[in-house]
Amino acid sequence: MSFVCGLPLLECVYFVGCARWIWKRCLYTAGYESENWGLATSEEFEPVPRMCRLILAVYEDDIHNPVWAPPGGYGINPDWVILKKDYDQNQGRVTPYMIYLDHDHAEIILAVRGLNLAKESDYAVLLDNKLGQAEFHGGYVHNGLLKAAGWVFDAECEILKKLVAENPTYMLVFSGHSLGAGVVALLTLLAIQNRDNLGIPRNKIRCFALAPTRCMSLNLAVRYADVINSVVLQDDFLPRTTTALEDVFKSLFCLPCLLCLMCIKDTCTLEEKMLRDPRRLYAPGRLYHIVERKPFRTGRFPPVVRTAVPVDGRFEHIILSCNATADHAIIWIERESQQALDLMQEKDRHMEIPTEQKMERNKxxxxxxxxxxxAALQRAIALDIPQAYSPLSYGTFNEVDVGEVSERSSGQGSSMSNKKQTENWNEFVGRLFDVDDSGHMVFKKTFL
Structure with missing residues (x-):
């Protein structure tokens, strides 16, 4: 009896709890997040490897004489590069970017690369003293990234407007990696809000955010899923961490400790509380998850791309994996996305799909x-996500925004209510009165 009483019960409970948490986290792999998502098609995923190579080209000092080109080259025409701005021209306000006029694919592309961690002074200007979130059209976005996106938009608005006017049938595409992915995601929001100034409709704007940072609240992430596409490779840590970007990029020497602490915090936070927090930021838009490793198996497998517009379970938990940082590299994303696209196209060739059937499949x-x-919007509304509402149509929203939707909804509601009241009153009067020969209303004889 004394032996039983002497057991350190509190320590045992603590140890069992920690062991259970570690076992649960080790079994939790990236494949579980997207196992119920649908498979992406080659048509929708085709731009991703191209965007990766275009972002890699931004790292080159001389596009005509590339040094770091991947196998097969960048696949771009150096003469179609409209402009390219480096750190000295951006004054540390944003990472280097490039505007490329792709005549082969009828696209006007603005590509923003990720941070150079060796240039601490550059990203300090971009991130420091800009903590927290900023309100943006009924939602919240990362304050520092919004200012960086605003600087790019102000600097290049006239050039983009000119290119759109000269090429009215081209798509306007924003692409970026890592921190640059967060910049282009918010740049897309700014372009949509100012599309009349650019002279382009909403359905002609696209964004490809590769390994994006969590930069916008859940309602914005879902509402702009028709325009913004985020690509995540397996265990990538950045789309999953909610910690401040400053802490992530300044603490890479102890990143495993930081990821473990964030993992404990996310695990201990109730999902309902996370979803209903209007200031909690998420990876933007429609998600494409490249899965090329399986639990308890070594080596890489043929990559599979799954896609969805999830609401709950939207890359909420950090994966404890030795590949959490390696999967963030743009080089690996380019390789795996190209391999996944090749497998999709090979499958299509084996199926020998006729052109008409391909058109039907696209529809x-x-x-x-x-x-x-x-369905994602309805799910967000059902979960009481702040500022979640259902737009009028996918892809265009009938060219209305939040304020217009609310005003139109209230206006339509009041007009329908007035119409209904008028119809009810007319029916009531018709049952009680008749009109005599002189045009006067008299009670019906049945009521006399």
């Missing part, structure tokens, strides 16, 4: 994305 894909998008 069916658009309908599926529209249905999935509306």
């Amino acid at each position: 069916s894909l658009a309908r599926d994305h529209s249905d999935e998008y509306r």
